[in-house]
Amino acid sequence: MSNPNETKPFIPHIAILTSSGMGHLTPSFRLAALLANNNCLVTFVTTHLTVSLAESNSISSFLSTFPQIISRNFTVLPLDPTSVNSTDPFFLQWETIRRSAHLLSPLLASSSPPLTTLVTDMMLASSFVPATADLCLPNYILFTSSAKMCSLFAYFPTAIAAYDSNEKPDIFSNGIHINDSLTIPKSWLPPPLLDPTHLFATQFVANGKQIIESAGILINTFEGLETESLQSLNRGNIVKGLPQMIPVGPLAPCDFERGQGLPWLDNQPDNSVVYVSFGSRTSMSREQIKELGNGLLTSGYKFLWVVKDKKVDKDDEDGVEEIVGHEFIEKAKDKGLVVKTWVDQVGILSHQAVGGFVTHCGWNSVVEAALCGVPMLAWPQGGDQKINANVVESRGLGLWVESWGWGGGELVKAEEIGTKIRELMINERFKIEAAHVKEKANNANKNVRALINQGL
Numbered sequence: 001m002s003n004p005n006e007t008k009p010f011i012p013h014i015a016i017l018t019s020s021g022m023g024h025l026t027p028s029f030r031l032a033a034l035l036a037n038n039n040c041l042v043t044f045v046t047t048h049l050t051v052s053l054a055e056s057n058s059i060s061s062f063l064s065t066f067p068q069i070i071s072r073n074f075t076v077l078p079l080d081p082t083s084v085n086s087t088d089p090f091f092l093q094w095e096t097i098r099r100s101a102h103l104l105s106p107l108l109a110s111s112s113p114p115l116t117t118l119v120t121d122m123m124l125a126s127s128f129v130p131a132t133a134d135l136c137l138p139n140y141i142l143f144t145s146s147a148k149m150c151s152l153f154a155y156f157p158t159a160i161a162a163y164d165s166n167e168k169p170d171i172f173s174n175g176i177h178i179n180d181s182l183t184i185p186k187s188w189l190p191p192p193l194l195d196p197t198h199l200f201a202t203q204f205v206a207n208g209k210q211i212i213e214s215a216g217i218l219i220n221t222f223e224g225l226e227t228e229s230l231q232s233l234n235r236g237n238i239v240k241g242l243p244q245m246i247p248v249g250p251l252a253p254c255d256f257e258r259g260q261g262l263p264w265l266d267n268q269p270d271n272s273v274v275y276v277s278f279g280s281r282t283s284m285s286r287e288q289i290k291e292l293g294n295g296l297l298t299s300g301y302k303f304l305w306v307v308k309d310k311k312v313d314k315d316d317e318d319g320v321e322e323i324v325g326h327e328f329i330e331k332a333k334d335k336g337l338v339v340k341t342w343v344d345q346v347g348i349l350s351h352q353a354v355g356g357f358v359t360h361c362g363w364n365s366v367v368e369a370a371l372c373g374v375p376m377l378a379w380p381q382g383g384d385q386k387i388n389a390n391v392v393e394s395r396g397l398g399l400w401v402e403s404w405g406w407g408g409g410e411l412v413k414a415e416e417i418g419t420k421i422r423e424l425m426i427n428e429r430f431k432i433e434a435a436h437v438k439e440k441a442n443n444a445n446k447n448v449r450a451l452i453n454q455g456l
Ligand code: UDP
Pocket: 021, 022, 023, 024, 026, 277, 278, 279, 280, 281, 282, 306, 341, 342, 343, 344, 345, 346, 361, 362, 363, 364, 365, 366, 368
C-alpha cells in the first residue's frame, strides 16, 4: 500500500517554441531531447507548414523517435508579403510565426500537467515573451548562435538608440563599440542590419530589447569555446542587468539524426579528407562553385563536398553533374565524393578520415566541429557567420581569410582556395587546439546534465 504522506517527485514541464530553418530546429530538438532524457516532461511546439523539406522530414523523425514528447501544432496566420521589407523565405516565416503570437497562450493554457517553464527561440522573443505573460511562467530564450553574436544582439538596441539620424548618416562607420575590449567592425555585421528598415533589422532590434525581460538565455556554446564572451555577458560588461547566460552547449546530436554512413569515407586514411559544406540554406553561384571545385582539386587532398544550388531544398532540382560540370566529375573520380543530398554532418565530422572542414560558420556547424575536434577553414557567407568565424580564428581552431568577404561578393579563385585548404590540413597547431577544445566540449556536456538535474 502506498504511503499517503509520500509527496510525488516534482517533474518540470517545459514547452519549447522553435522557429524556422534547420539552424534553429536542430538545437531545439537537441535541447528537447536533453530535457526529456533528464526527468523533464517536454511539450514541443512547431508550425507544420515549413519552408524546406529538411525541416518537415526532421520534425517527423524527431517526433516519432520521442513519443514521450508532447507535440503541439501551432497554426499560424498567413502573412501579407508586401507588408514587409524582405523576400527571404526564412525571414518571412519568422515574421509569420511572430505575428501569430497571440494564438499561443490559448493553445498552451490547457496543458496537462500544467507547464512550469517556456523556452522560446530568439527569433520570436519580442512577440512571444509578452504574448505569453498571462501564462505566468518563467520564459527562457534559446540562443542558437555564439556568445559573441549574443553580445552584439544584446547591445545593438543601445547602439541604435544613441544614434541621432540627422548628425551621423553612417552610424556604423567605426563599427559597434560595445566596450573597451570589444568592437564589432562594420564589415562583420549581418548585411541586412545596415538597412534599419529591413525586416531582419527590425526583428533583431525588437528581440534584442526583449531579452532583458526573460528568465535567462540558454545558449548553445560552452566555457572552453567562448570563455571571454560568456564572462563579459554574465559580468554586466555588455549590457547591465542582463538575465543569466546559461551555456547548454555543445547540444548533443540525437540518434535520429544518424545517417547510413558513407562507404567511400570508410576507405580513406585517417585525417586525409576535407569535408566541405555551407549548411542548410546557403547556395553559391555556379562561378564560385567552379572555383571551389578546382580549388579542391589543386589542394591535393581528398574531399567530401556537399553542393547546394538553391537556398530552399525544394527548388534544388539540377543534378550534381549539371552543377559542377561533367569535366569536374571526371577529374574528381579518384579524389573525392560530391553529393547534393542531406548528409549526417556530425557522423562525417566524427569520422576518423576527416581532417578538416571548410565551413560557412553557421553556429551549429562550428559547435559540431568543436565537439568532434575538427579544424576549420572559415568561409562566412552571410548573417552572423563572420562573427562566428572570428570565434573560430581567435580560439585557434582554424583560419579565416577575411579578405574573401561575404559569399556572392568578389570571386575567390581556385588557386587561393587550394592554398588555404593545404594550410588548414597541414597546421599541427589547429589539430592540437581542436583536440583540446573537444575534450572541454565533452566535459561541458556533463555539466549541463548536472544543471538540469538541479532543476534549471
Ligand atoms: N546539416 C546536416 N546535413 C546537411 C546540411 C546541414 O546535418 O546536409 C546540419 C548541420 O549539421 C547543422 C545544421 O544542419 O546542425 C545547419 O546549421 P548551421 O547553423 O550550421 O547553418 P545554417 O544551415 O543555419 O546556415
